[in-house]
Amino acid sequence: MMRFAVIGLNHGHIFAMADGLVKTGKAECVAYFAKEPELQAQMRKVFPNVPLARSEKEIIEDPSIQLICSAAINNERSALACATMRHGKDFFVDKPAMTTLAQLDDIERAQKETGRSWFVWYGERLMDPSSRRAIEMIEAGAIGRIVNFIGLGPHKLMRPIRPAWMFVPELYGGLINDIAIHQIEMFTHLGGGRPTVTSSRVGNFGHPDVPTFGDFGDATLVGPNGATAYVRVDWFTPESMPTFGDIRNIIIGTKGMIELRKTVDLAVDNDRFTGNQLILATTEKPPHRISCEDVKVTLYDDLIRDVENKTNLCIPHEKSFAACRATLEAQTNAVWLNK
Amino acid sequence: MMRFAVIGLNHGHIFAMADGLVKTGKAECVAYFAKEPELQAQMRKVFPNVPLARSEKEIIEDPSIQLICSAAINNERSALACATMRHGKDFFVDKPAMTTLAQLDDIERAQKETGRSWFVWYGERLMDPSSRRAIEMIEAGAIGRIVNFIGLGPHKLMRPIRPAWMFVPELYGGLINDIAIHQIEMFTHLGGGRPTVTSSRVGNFGHPDVPTFGDFGDATLVGPNGATAYVRVDWFTPESMPTFGDIRNIIIGTKGMIELRKTVDLAVDNDRFTGNQLILATTEKPPHRISCEDVKVTLYDDLIRDVENKTNLCIPHEKSFAACRATLEAQTNAVWLNK
Numbered sequence: 001m002m003r004f005a006v007i008g009l010n011h012g013h014i015f016a017m018a019d020g021l022v023k024t025g026k027a028e029c030v031a032y033f034a035k036e037p038e039l040q041a042q043m044r045k046v047f048p049n050v051p052l053a054r055s056e057k058e059i060i061e062d063p064s065i066q067l068i069c070s071a072a073i074n075n076e077r078s079a080l081a082c083a084t085m086r087h088g089k090d091f092f093v094d095k096p097a098m099t100t101l102a103q104l105d106d107i108e109r110a111q112k113e114t115g116r117s118w119f120v121w122y123g124e125r126l127m128d129p130s131s132r133r134a135i136e137m138i139e140a141g142a143i144g145r146i147v148n149f150i151g152l153g154p155h156k157l158m159r160p161i162r163p164a165w166m167f168v169p170e171l172y173g174g175l176i177n178d179i180a181i182h183q184i185e186m187f188t189h190l191g192g193g194r195p196t197v198t199s200s201r202v203g204n205f206g207h208p209d210v211p212t213f214g215d216f217g218d219a220t221l222v223g224p225n226g227a228t229a230y231v232r233v234d235w236f237t238p239e240s241m242p243t244f245g246d247i248r249n250i251i252i253g254t255k256g257m258i259e260l261r262k263t264v265d266l267a268v269d270n271d272r273f274t275g276n277q278l279i280l281a282t283t284e285k286p287p288h289r290i291s292c293e294d295v296k297v298t299l300y301d302d303l304i305r306d307v308e309n310k311t312n313l314c315i316p317h318e319k320s321f322a323a324c325r326a327t328l329e330a331q332t333n334a335v336w337l338n339k
Numbered sequence: 340m341m342r343f344a345v346i347g348l349n350h351g352h353i354f355a356m357a358d359g360l361v362k363t364g365k366a367e368c369v370a371y372f373a374k375e376p377e378l379q380a381q382m383r384k385v386f387p388n389v390p391l392a393r394s395e396k397e398i399i400e401d402p403s404i405q406l407i408c409s410a411a412i413n414n415e416r417s418a419l420a421c422a423t424m425r426h427g428k429d430f431f432v433d434k435p436a437m438t439t440l441a442q443l444d445d446i447e448r449a450q451k452e453t454g455r456s457w458f459v460w461y462g463e464r465l466m467d468p469s470s471r472r473a474i475e476m477i478e479a480g481a482i483g484r485i486v487n488f489i490g491l492g493p494h495k496l497m498r499p500i501r502p503a504w505m506f507v508p509e510l511y512g513g514l515i516n517d518i519a520i521h522q523i524e525m526f527t528h529l530g531g532g533r534p535t536v537t538s539s540r541v542g543n544f545g546h547p548d549v550p551t552f553g554d555f556g557d558a559t560l561v562g563p564n565g566a567t568a569y570v571r572v573d574w575f576t577p578e579s580m581p582t583f584g585d586i587r588n589i590i591i592g593t594k595g596m597i598e599l600r601k602t603v604d605l606a607v608d609n610d611r612f613t614g615n616q617l618i619l620a621t622t623e624k625p626p627h628r629i630s631c632e633d634v635k636v637t638l639y640d641d642l643i644r645d646v647e648n649k650t651n652l653c654i655p656h657e658k659s660f661a662a663c664r665a666t667l668e669a670q671t672n673a674v675w676l677n678k
Contacts, residue, residue: 147544147555147575150489154591198674199538199559201567205486206593216486218567220538220559226677228540228557230569236486238595240625246596252493254545256577257585259605266598266626267618268607279606286579287605335537338565 002304004092005059006032006050007080008072009039010163013094015046017069017121020300021092027067027304031059056080060087067092067307073165074173078103085116090307092119095181099173101328108321119303119315120324124153124182124247125189126315129295130260130276134251135189137258137290143282144255146227149190151183155245157215157235167210175233176202176217176331183231184221184330185323186249191223194322198222200330203337206236216337219330231330243275256282341643343431344398345371345389346419347411348378349502352433354385356408356460359639360431366406366643370398395419399426406431406646412504413512417442424455429646431458434520438512440667447660458642458654459663463492463521463586464528465654468634469599469617473590474528476597476629482621483594485566488529490522494584496554496574506549514572515541515556515670522570523560523669524662525588530562533661537561539669542676545575555676558669570669586614595621 004027006018021027033053034040040052053059059068060083068084070077071094078098084091097120098104111118125131138146165171172178187195200219207215218232237245247262261277281287302314343366345357360366372392373379379391392398398407399422407423409416410433417437423430436459437443450457464470477485504510511517526534539558546554557571576584586601600616620626641653 145544147542147573148557148571150491150571152489152589154596198540201537201559201561203486203565203567205484205565216567218487218559218569220540220557220569222540222676226542226544228542228555228676230557230559230571232487232489232569234486234591236591236593236596238620238622240622241620242625250491252573252575254575257493257575264626266620267616267628277606281577281580281605283577283579286581287603289606337561337567 002027002067002307003030003065004028004067004069005030005053005065006069007056007059008070008076009034009036009043010073010165011071011094013121013123014069014071017071017092017094018047021069021304024300024304026301030065031062033059060084065089070094073171074178075099075171078107081107081118082110085110085114085118088114088116090117090119092121092303094121096173096177097324099177101325101332104321104324104328111317117306117312118317118320120320122182122185122315124262125186126299127297128262128276129292129297130262130278131186133278133290133292133295134249134258134260137280138190138251138253142256142280143251143253143258145253146190146225147252147254149187149227149229150250151186151229151231152248153179153183153231153233153245154237155179155233155235156237156239156241167213169212174202174217174331175214175235176200176219176334177327179233180217180219180231180330181323181327183233184327187221187223187229187231188319188323188326190251191221191227191229192225193223193319195221195223195229195326197326197330197333200334201337202334205338217334221326247275256280341366341406341646342369342404343367343406343408344369344392344401344404345408346395346398347409347415348373348375348382349412349504350410350433352460352462353408353410356410356431356433357386360408360643363639363643365640369404370401372398399423404428409433412510413517414438414510417446420446420457421449424449424453424457427453427455429456429458431460431642433460435512435516436663438516440664440671443660443663443667450656456645456651457656457659459659461521461524461654463601464525465638466636467601467615468631468636469601469615470525472617472629472631472634473588473597473599476619477529477590477592481595481619482590482592482597484592485529485564486591486593488526488566488568489589490525490568490570491587492518492522492570492572492584493576494518494572494574495576495578495580506552508551513541513556513670514553514574515539515558515673516666518572519556519558519570519669520662520666522572523666526560526562526568526570527658527662527665529590530560530566530568531564532562532658534560534562534568534665536665536669536672539673540676541673544677556673560665582614595619
């Protein structure tokens, strides 16, 4: 059994991450720490048998713990990553894994110096069968050379349930960094490595009471293999949408195109809620759906195997660093609209 | 009966334009001119009763002709527009209406000095019920303030049937200018007037034997009302697609979103060929389809009325000039990829 602990419950993704590890039957959550009483209460409800540690330090210094999982406040995640790796443990973190380029530099340095593993939960690719199938098909040449990737990441804001730190730019780190990391990380796989940002923009269109909060962002990029990309993220998904957001990829190649409707298939069959709709058209075959039902989501098993074997296969560091760097550049250099 | 003539048959759109006018029952095609014998043969087949004039000049100088229609080679359209207006006639031209900013300046000057009408066939908006309905709904506030417009204009190249001039940049004028005019013209309506280009790119991904031919282009823009846009065009639609291209708009506002599937509804009900699929989701109502069946395409009637009444209602000059200017700027300043 792999022994892991949790530090920081500031985003709900942490429960999916910890639960995913436990459900493999190969990992045990042995402790957690969070300073907020209301988040402690949530943890007690989901994991009644996992004890609250006295401090982060107690967990970080416990030599029996192999992995620390975290969804701390965004700008606290990198320091925790470095401390964890420097104490001989691996680290599994919700995205975004950091909020500044300096934090990314720190993480890269700590990872290289310690040789420990640093895993980021890129849910929209790793947990999404249609994304995995699409990458596999594209790598096998299904649509020829990639010409353009569009990644759309609209989200519901659900403002009443969002914590105050989300509206403090230094703590939150911006919506391109928070959301578009999904799209840019996907493009890192399709574009052949670290993308170059051509242009990026952020704006506040609908939340004048929090003027420094970006509720819209987009960017254009180019990959080392010449493929182009456009990514767009926003906080305007209507509450009525039967999903947190209509996550979409449209990918064109020299010999065909693929569309992914990852979370919902709008206005089709009373909405195919579950997403995983992969639509393919090629020079040989008209548009049709490709089943993704047999694609297994193996993230948690793969991650535990990496921890146990001291390998780095499931979320390779170099690709992960590349995706984070391009995303931080898009966020940092974004032109602010409506100012 | 409005009397019109045709000069230049270099793109097949001309037959739809002339036919549209004739079918109203309010217009008569009285002459045509084209120098190419094979295009003359095509015209004789479609309009057997329309006589071939001896020259362009004969048509331009005929005082009984009120309107000249043209789909000449792209870079010849502006000189013809100016000559037509300076001879006291109106001009109805396929898009793109010009290939350079200098040509647009000439047209604007001729239009303003003569007071004649200059109509551009923006087929993807004017001939498309779903576009007309979407604009009408958005203007009535259906999705709140517009945040972002995505316009996708993929096309089949069908290279064997394309004329040689399409691969000569000076004659053709580039694919952003040729195709993205549709998307940018649509955005001129949604973005509150002449858009500013944030970034634009052109590349050749799949046609190394014609290296100066752009087979992919995209651009980001901002409208005077603050709305953002991304437009993407390409020549990579697979031959197997049951349409010339999957023309798509995705529009998000502060209170909802609209998706238009103008030409095809991919992998749904054996492809809803006819397009005109308008999908709406708002803060009040989950994603659903809005019928566009009752939207009448009135372009040709409206245009004839404008000619007869010397009005300028159906394709207002200022919006049209604004759309062409932004499109030419996107084309002219595009970064060339893969060079």
